[in-house]
Amino acid sequence: DIQLTQSPSSLSASVGDRVTISCRASQFISKYLNWYQRRPGKAPNLLISGASSLQSGVPSRFSGSGSGTDFTLTISSVEPEDFATYYCQQSFRTPPITFGQGTRLEIK
């Protein structure tokens, strides 16, 4: 199975900060990496697919990059509604479909 390791597990930021979250795969996954946002009490929301394709309706302050084993989610300027938990997920070799353990973005 492909393992995904996110770092950091949590981070604190202020509104307006630039934030980066990393996701490392245990083996090569090309660009088959997706990012989700989960706000408390809400269902997860797909932000980015294929490592860097922004989903329709997702603000442009979100961006994704990477390929192979190392990927990054960047929020260029954090807004109040961005404080949530973020998950990466691979679709290169399934089943199983695997997620990272999550990164919690908190208000500083």
Add this chain to the structure above:
Amino acid sequence: QVQLVESGGGLVKPGGSLRLSCAASGFSINDFYMSWIRQAPGKGLEWLSYISTTSNFTTYADSVKGRFSISGDNARNSLYLQMNNLRAEDTAIYYCATWTCGADCYFKYWGQGTLVTVSS
């Protein structure tokens, strides 16, 4: 408008059974592979199972293989998860989602989830 609504969660004793439902609207479940995912308290997201568009292929995570069974009803446009021999560690919010594949695959549409609590 695409909508997924889960139901059937609740409190069940260890060793018991529960059947979750996911009613789809705004699309046909034949259009997508459909999947169940859960999130246990304080834990991350865990994929459990998916079923093909024609319902002739299913697959499961090792953690639920042999205990859980996924199925679909095209006439009711609904997805189900039969959960048997439940354990305390199955306590979680259970989500249904579409497993959408084009150039790549991802969970595009999600329900709001239904809570399952396994406790004596």
